[in-house]
Amino acid sequence: MPEVFQAFHSFGLQKRMPMRFEADVFECEVEGEIPAELQGAYYRTGGDRQFPTLEDDIILNGDGMFSMFRFDNGHVSYRSRYVQTQRLKAEREARRRLYGAYRNKYSDDESVSNLPNRDNTGNTYAFAHHGELYALREDSRPYRLDPQTLDTLEIGEFGTLKSTALTAHPKIDPKTGEWWSYGVFAGGEPTTDASLHVFDKSGRLIRENWFHTPYPGLSHDWGVTREHLIFPIMPLTASDARLRAGGDYYQYDPDLPSKWGIMPRGGTPDQMRWFDIPGIVMGHVMNAYSEGTKVIIDTPCSPGNCFSFFKDKHGNQPAPAETITQITRIVFDLSKPDSEAVSLHPVNGALGDMPRIDDRFAMEKYRTGYFALRDFPQMGIGQIDWETGEVKVHELEGAASQEPLFVPRSAYSAEGDGFVLVAVDRMAEKRMDLLILDGNDVSRPPLATIKLPFAQPMAFHGCWMPA
Template identity: 25%
Template sequence: MDLEILGRALSTLPADDDHPYRTGPWRPQTTEYRADDLEVIGDLPDDLDGVYIRNTENPVHPAQQGLYHPFDGDGMVHLVGFRDGKAFYRNRFVRTDGFLAEQEAGRALWAGIAEKPHRSERQDGWGARGRMKDGSSTDVAFHNGVALTSFWQCGDLYRIDPISLETLGKADWNGAFPFDLGVSAHPKPDPHTGEMLFFNYGTDAPYMHYGVVDSSGDLVHYTGIELPGPRLPHDMAFTENYAILNDCPLFWIPEALEAGKYFSKFHPDMPMRLGVIPRRGDGSEIVWFEAESTYVLHWTNAYEDGDEIVLEGFHQETPEPEDTGRGSIYERVFRALALDRMGTHLHRWRMNLRTGTLKEERLSESITEFGMINPAYGGRPHRYTYAATGVPGWFLFDGLVKHDTVTGTEERYALGEGVFGSETVMAPRIGSTGEDDGYLVTMTVDMNRDLSECLVFDAQRLADGPLARIRLPERISSGTHSTWAAGAEIPGWHTADRPEDALRL
């Protein structure tokens, strides 16, 4: 391994830290690495070509008021690149305004999710709640040649070099961005048109906006979406001709919001509403469908089938798990983060645009979430979803499931006791000819051996185990969302002598 330390962040976390989402599998990192010619155990396919990029919340300071939430950390992006049968690794903090300000101050300046926002030392953070630091730590997508990191409560999109992970600044869409509300996590690049669809939300009417950025990075559409009040949407979906937005019945309590308090509550007596809007449609053109009351954190895909819009995602049996009073304070406070507590199952909704009716069905009895598909099938009919299984009671992933949504069969791989995974991408191989003709790529945190690896599976034979294990320089923190960018989509990737020189050409 050819290893270089690029830098270290100033951390003020206590040496005897006992917070479960800042220790163990969630132990944060402060060192940034550049590592080439990584050690490979097994056979690394030479037709795996591109980069796996994963974002995560990585704290460097204690919570300002002592109530650290797992989503409060600063964005740190990890990358494993594959070219010519070799692998390289990078990890870098996203240089957000908040990260830089707190590094200069040497302490936390903004209140966290579980804290009182009016007590923030700084009052100029992005966020749908206001006065909240934008950590750009939730999601990562790839559009128009660069990676884009984003924040779940709306913020800036930070442009990231997809090879070096250097922060290139904020997306401005040629002067049309930022908006007052920023952009939510989970903007959706469409591989067929080169467009990227997005939404945002806030506490003032119309409470949501939807927009489209074209393949050149220009904002070409932006419209308000009227909702009954402030909501907390997290994800969206799209088809060839439509975007699908949502109004889920888990949102801020209106009376508390008027008093400046941001407490959310699930309303089981209210339906979930799904909104279908033409991709360049005005907000007045949206058509709403009512579904069973639930909250959906992540959708996997949507597509058109005759008069119907078919939408798939993870239905929650218990969007607001009951506090049983058992377990540690951390187990009780963060109980809603565990997949088993929420009861997440792969689900399908069918919305008929001609009759206005909606039908829904559960696709699996397995508790899974954080599903990914072959990116080439985004917005088009798909068959396979690759999802994570969770550790009971905790926000950790302990295995993978390949869902066949046509036959209902499942293929599994368990990571093993004390080993935890990341959101797994499907990377089509060079010359791919089928939906599952490619590889599954993920990162692991192995507490038994105190190390991290990148695992590569044959997507057609998940249960056989990894084809290759790639040793990373340091045990990384457990993480959330990821994306795949094929080498053919990265400017200069195949003409540069070294991958890190590609964007300099």
């Protein structure tokens, strides 16, 4: 069992075989009853490999495998398709692997060494905005997909946007419909160049501000509140010289603190204030909000390198204890000097990652959060009540959850009144279920279980589009 836990506790140590096929399952097997309010589609994307992987390849380097559960009057059908990227098309034409290590263009076959969209695999976030469906990847401009068929259409058009990178964790303002985004290494190379960019509710670029980060570090997710923007930079640094020498794109530096840039939402980068938090690494954000002089961000934090597929600067892989993430509330009191401004408040019993909320309450004070619980041997889906500190758990046996997603019962229902959709890996049976849980209390038995007769590659992040 420990090796099974290790495989699901850390994406970097995951050893499952690639799927290597696209699938259609008409009329999925269902236990229980699909709630009548679920009318639409749940989209997900993750990393798979159409062609054999390199030795010690990581899941982040996989081809985008986009999937859809379509809900229609109590019935569910499933479809998966590869994102037909330029690199996948080139490899299919050659009938072999052409692209080398993660984000290392110097390791590619000479025949494709000049492909401008080399890293654009569309494998990180299935994202919907202004009626369009995108396959996001944080170092690239996303591909558009057909929401009905999952056919790949084209790389999205974003007006006069200069940044080559759009974050894989965009934030939609539930009041304005704006799409808030940013990108580090925004010029395409591992430098301190970064870009903030905002699109209106129709997808039109309305703002772009460039700035510099303190060092060229990893930044996978961020925070947007009604009054502030929060840019976390983690001490996994990128280096072109290391890539040329055949090294990894990122390298963990335990001697660097994580850096947290905070600027007024309506301000300019010259108003940015950077804070140091040594000894933590984060990857994802549950939510963020402002309250007076305080800026609050809720995030799973680890005491060391939770991106365990990258070694540290001494060539060491992180010890398992360093990679364990705990949901933590970080408070920045902007009225205080830097040395006194930051406080950390971990939530007891909330070990895990892949946090999500009722997105209607994004950017403001909220009560309920969901996450994939990974407190071995206890595995499951967790729910936090931020007012009481209570953590409820839907326990799993011999299985592990992927990212939970909340769907409201209606546009006007109370926070948390709806459904949590979560893919669950049934490891012993080598297949996957999609559970539908009560958003008010995930500890209750599933309202319905949708069964797939096969396992699916790890999908990172997804979205819901109503019918």
